[in-house]
Amino acid sequence: xxxxxxxxxxxxxxxxxxxxxxxxxxxxxxxxxxxxxxxxxxxxxxxxxxxxxxxxxxxxxxxxxxxxxxxxxxxxxxxxxxxxxxxxxxxxxxxxxxxxxxxxxxxxxxxxxxxxxxxxxxxxxxxxxxxxxxxxxxxxxxxxxxxxxxxxxxxxxxxxxxxxxxxxxxxxxxxxxxxxxxxxxxxxxxxxxxxxxxxxxxxxxxxxxxxxxxxxxxxxxxxxxxxxxxxxxxxxxxxxxxxxxxxxxxxxxxxxxxxxxxxxxxxxxxxxxxxxxxxxxxxxxxxxxx
Amino acid sequence: xxxxxxxxxxxxxxxxxxxxxxxxxxxxxxxxxxxxxxxxxxxxxxxxxxxxxxxxxxxxxxxxxxxxxxxxxxxxxxxxxxxxxxxxxxxxxxxxxxxxxxxxxxxxxxxxxxxxxxxxxxxxxxxxxxxxxxxxxxxxxxxxxxxxxxxxxxxxxxxxxxxxxxxxxxxxxxxxxxxxxxxxxxxxxxxxxxxxxxxxxxxxxxxxxxxxxxxxxxxxxxxxxxxxxxxxxxxxxxxxxxxxxxxxxxxxxxxxxx
Ligand SMILES: Nc1ncnc2c1ncn2[C@@H]1O[C@H](COP(=O)(O)OP(=O)(O)OP(=O)(O)O)[C@@H](O)[C@H]1O
Ligand SMILES: [Mg+2]
Numbered sequence: 001x002x003x004x005x006x007x008x009x010x011x012x013x014x015x016x017x018x019x020x021x022x023x024x025x026x027x028x029x030x031x032x033x034x035x036x037x038x039x040x041x042x043x044x045x046x047x048x049x050x051x052x053x054x055x056x057x058x059x060x061x062x063x064x065x066x067x068x069x070x071x072x073x074x075x076x077x078x079x080x081x082x083x084x085x086x087x088x089x090x091x092x093x094x095x096x097x098x099x100x101x102x103x104x105x106x107x108x109x110x111x112x113x114x115x116x117x118x119x120x121x122x123x124x125x126x127x128x129x130x131x132x133x134x135x136x137x138x139x140x141x142x143x144x145x146x147x148x149x150x151x152x153x154x155x156x157x158x159x160x161x162x163x164x165x166x167x168x169x170x171x172x173x174x175x176x177x178x179x180x181x182x183x184x185x186x187x188x189x190x191x192x193x194x195x196x197x198x199x200x201x202x203x204x205x206x207x208x209x210x211x212x213x214x215x216x217x218x219x220x221x222x223x224x225x226x227x228x229x230x231x232x233x234x235x236x237x238x239x240x241x242x243x244x245x246x247x248x249x250x251x252x253x254x255x256x257x258x259x260x261x262x263x264x265x266x267x268x269x270x271x272x273x274x275x276x277x278x279x280x281x282x283x284x285x286x287x288x289x290x
Numbered sequence: 291x292x293x294x295x296x297x298x299x300x301x302x303x304x305x306x307x308x309x310x311x312x313x314x315x316x317x318x319x320x321x322x323x324x325x326x327x328x329x330x331x332x333x334x335x336x337x338x339x340x341x342x343x344x345x346x347x348x349x350x351x352x353x354x355x356x357x358x359x360x361x362x363x364x365x366x367x368x369x370x371x372x373x374x375x376x377x378x379x380x381x382x383x384x385x386x387x388x389x390x391x392x393x394x395x396x397x398x399x400x401x402x403x404x405x406x407x408x409x410x411x412x413x414x415x416x417x418x419x420x421x422x423x424x425x426x427x428x429x430x431x432x433x434x435x436x437x438x439x440x441x442x443x444x445x446x447x448x449x450x451x452x453x454x455x456x457x458x459x460x461x462x463x464x465x466x467x468x469x470x471x472x473x474x475x476x477x478x479x480x481x482x483x484x485x486x487x488x489x490x491x492x493x494x495x496x497x498x499x500x501x502x503x504x505x506x507x508x509x510x511x512x513x514x515x516x517x518x519x520x521x522x523x524x525x526x527x528x529x530x531x532x533x534x535x536x537x538x539x540x541x542x543x544x545x546x547x548x
Contacts, residue, residue: 073460099460103453109475119461122471170461 384443
């Protein structure tokens with residue numbers, strides 16, 4: 001097992017934006033002006049996502065994960081530092097990046113197949129051709145037979161798979177996902193994780209997953225970026241040397257357990273700081289009931 | 291098992307809708323019966339509340355009268371053009387207000403104050419601008435249906451789940467594509483409701499204008515029968531107007547369902 005420090009040093013030595021890194025994040029910082037003064041959500045974060053690899057960004061709730069997601073996706077500007085896709089600096093939504101959102105995001109007025117075909121429709125592909133392609137991605141996420149259903153007729157997990165298939169149909173070279181499984185139960189989460197693994201291995205899809213679930217991060221990732229709580233910094237970068245191809249069965253192995261313990265060690269401190277923060281905030285606020 | 295339950299649900303729905311229709315027929319019959327009793331009671335002038343059979347006879351007379359169809363077509367045309375002009379402008383205004391916070395701040399209060407104002411107060415001005423013919427009637431109808439459409443489209447756009455807009459941005463949609471592929475389908479229901487409200491008010495606006503100053507149209511015919519005290523025919527004309535208003539609204543309502 002490589003130690004985190006070594007991994008980080010190795011990364012720093014590697015020239016950013018080299019052909020091996022699909023995504024290079026350098027000295028990224030973001031401040032929000034709020035009614036209670038400025039809040040630094042992201043503070044001087046740097047990490048790389050190598051081509052074809054699966055990188056997870058993990059941290060406690062409120063540490064700035066979605067902020068990083070939105071900046072990398074080009075939906076949020078006003079940051080310091082840079083995000084580069086290959087040699088290009090991200091300024092606005094980039095063609096190479098496909099996003100899957102934390103919230104429910106399927107179009108309720110479109111059937112499954114028309115949801116998935118949406119990005120193809122936008123690029124002007126004819127109806128039959130785009131449906132043909134959409135079917136391929138629908139099968140990939142295991143929704144064969146549900147093409148004509150509307151999102152309201154599906155379960156939450158199925159809707160999230162529709163959203164994933166829709167983004168895959170955009171054929172991004174980098175797939176960005178913000179806690180796509182957050183609203184799902186543990187079993188569905190594991191099985192969907194399997195699907196994601198399989199897709200990633202089939203497509204050699206470069207993926208950056210945002211999560212606060214340790215098991216999920218270890219099960220899926222080649223590299224885990226652990227974030228600190230407020231301001232969000234890189235606490236440690238852990239390279240996961242578990243054999244591929246993996247399935248959800250990997251979680252029973254001892255090596256898996258060791259990785260989980262390692263990540264948990266790093267996160268525990270941050271999570272408890274987050275909790276203390278939330279508690280003190282609720283104590284400071286005058287109670288409305290009394 | 292699921293098949294059986296579907297069939298049962300179907301039957302339940304059928305009997306429910308039959309009951310609903312029976313109830314509707316009952317209220318119509320009740321109104322007619324009360325009317326007839328009032329007419330026969332001698333409490334009202336026979337000319338003001340004529341017996342049902344006289345109204346039916348007048349209605350039959352109207353329905354074979356070519357003048358009725360000519361005037362009806364004129365009114366229909368005026369309402370149609372009013373709906374197209376006022377509706378399109380209302381729709382575009384609604385989109386602009388819904389998308390831009392700045393425009394909303396600047397103009398929405400105006401919309402809310404002018405919306406419920408009776409548009410007939412503009413009629414003298416419209417006559418000066420568009421003449422006593424169809425022009426001023428169309429303008430009345432257009433102004434009337436502009437407001438409900440603009441208000442409901444703007445509100446509809448503001449109620450769209452913002453994540454859907456972010457999905458559009460992540461797929462690099464142009465502004466036009468965002469409007470056509472996300473805003474419009476997302477607010478299908480508010481649009482149709484706005485058109486329904488707008489249609490109702492456009493009918494009122496147009497017909498009201500016709501009763502004020504004109505020489506053609508259903509409104510003109512109605513006010514003529516009133517002036518010549520041909521009350522039975524007036525009721526007959528009003529019934530045709532009711533049927534038209536209700537029928538066109540019901541037709542639009544069918545579009546709300548997928
Ligand atoms: N638009 C904004 N304006 C002001 N503050 C913001 C804004 N967006 C995020 N923040 C703040 O930045 C911090 C990080 O938020 P962010 O949504 O990135 O957290 P997160 O790690 O994604 O949390 P979660 O796991 O709950 O989704 C939070 O303290 C939040 O209050
Ligand atoms: Mg988040």
